[in-house]
Amino acid sequence: MTDDFSLIKSIQAGDHQAFESLVRRYQRQVANLIYVTMGSSDDVDDIAQEVFIRVYRSLPRFKFDASFFSWLYRITMNLCIDEIRKRKIRKVLSLDFLTEDALEKSRKNKDYVMPSDSILTDERRQVVQAALQRLKPEHRDILVLREYNDLGYSEIAETLDISLEAVKSRIFRARSELKNLLSEYFEERT
Amino acid sequence: MNHKKIQLIVSSYLDDEVNDSERAQALSHLEVCSECRQFVEHAKLMRENICALGEVELANSFTARVAYSVEKRDEQTVEWLGIEPSARNTFILLAGLVLVMFFLTSFNNNTASAMNDQLLSRITSDSVSERVLLQQENLSKSDLLYAVMTK
Numbered sequence: 001m002t003d004d005f006s007l008i009k010s011i012q013a014g015d016h017q018a019f020e021s022l023v024r025r026y027q028r029q030v031a032n033l034i035y036v037t038m039g040s041s042d043d044v045d046d047i048a049q050e051v052f053i054r055v056y057r058s059l060p061r062f063k064f065d066a067s068f069f070s071w072l073y074r075i076t077m078n079l080c081i082d083e084i085r086k087r088k089i090r091k092v093l094s095l096d097f098l099t100e101d102a103l104e105k106s107r108k109n110k111d112y113v114m115p116s117d118s119i120l121t122d123e124r125r126q127v128v129q130a131a132l133q134r135l136k137p138e139h140r141d142i143l144v145l146r147e148y149n150d151l152g153y154s155e156i157a158e159t160l161d162i163s164l165e166a167v168k169s170r171i172f173r174a175r176s177e178l179k180n181l182l183s184e185y186f187e188e189r190t
Numbered sequence: 191m192n193h194k195k196i197q198l199i200v201s202s203y204l205d206d207e208v209n210d211s212e213r214a215q216a217l218s219h220l221e222v223c224s225e226c227r228q229f230v231e232h233a234k235l236m237r238e239n240i241c242a243l244g245e246v247e248l249a250n251s252f253t254a255r256v257a258y259s260v261e262k263r264d265e266q267t268v269e270w271l272g273i274e275p276s277a278r279n280t281f282i283l284l285a286g287l288v289l290v291m292f293f294l295t296s297f298n299n300n301t302a303s304a305m306n307d308q309l310l311s312r313i314t315s316d317s318v319s320e321r322v323l324l325q326q327e328n329l330s331k332s333d334l335l336y337a338v339m340t341k
Binding site for chain 2: 016019020023024027028031032034035036041044045048049052053056057121124125128129132143144146147148152153168169171172175176178179182183186
């Protein structure tokens with residue numbers, strides 16, 4: 001398989017097929033990154049398309065001193081942040097209704113009906129997704145890279161352009177923040 | 191070692207990002223610290239749940255649509271004689287600015303002339319300049335200005 005840098009050089013030389021190969025190689029990662037960051041699958045297609053168009057426009061200026069993924073990651077995150085600002089998605093995805101109302105309802109309903117596994121999983125997914133949206137952006141980003149994308153510390157350091165020590169400390173703080181947000185919810189269910 | 195430092199090591203241990211000595215420190219600390227054990231349990235649970243968020247599938251036509259968009263953009267670039275859209279926009283903006291500056295300059299010149307005329311009309315002539323001026327026919331503005339300056 002051709003490596004990223006060779007593909008990029010071919011694209012810079014005007015090879016459209018090479019660009020399509022690059023899109024195919026990363027479209028899944030980009031889509032999932034957008035999905036987790038935005039907290040919804042609704043906007044994924046449009047934003048992913050915009051990401052790759054921006055990549056294509058910026059490729060002539062790509063410097064081969066960092067990995068393509070870290071560069072792609074920054075473009076993706078910048079677009080997500082723009083979208084979040086535009087749509088004020090944080091308000092829509094506020095955890096309040098989940099932590100207050102949903103918890104209260106589930107407390108009341110617990111005696112009458114046990115939710116099926118699928119409903120419970122779906123509810124838990126929503127809660128975790130919403131909690132991720134409530135994290136500080138720097139904490140959310142690093143948890144997504146670590147837990148969802150399964151990147152190692154050195155890859156995260158390169159992608160976020162921070163030191164290894166900063167990665168360690170930020171991951172710890174992100175986990176602590178998420179624990180504080182969700183501890184009540186999970187304690188209720190254990 | 192303070193608790194904060196050992197917490198960082200425990201968190202890194204969870205990701206298998208520690209050396210042998212740190213692993214030993216983490217394990218021995220976890221035996222005695224319930225707070226850190228709870229932290230590890232919760233972090234594992236969160237990992238499971240974040241991974242369980244699932245994946246999104248893009249349509250099969252996604253790559254083709256992106257390729258079409260960039261090809262369309264390339265065609266537009268050729269139509270603009272190879273000028274990059276960003277450069278083209280800058281060019282249009284600069285041309286607009288030049289035009290605006292041109293109109294503003296001519297407007298200022300007209301205003302300045304009108305102000306000079308008003309200024310001159312308010313000046314009462316003394317007898318010498320009046321006499322000099324009255325003797326001349328077809329006075330130009332520069333004649334009048336000269337008369338005012340030398341008054």
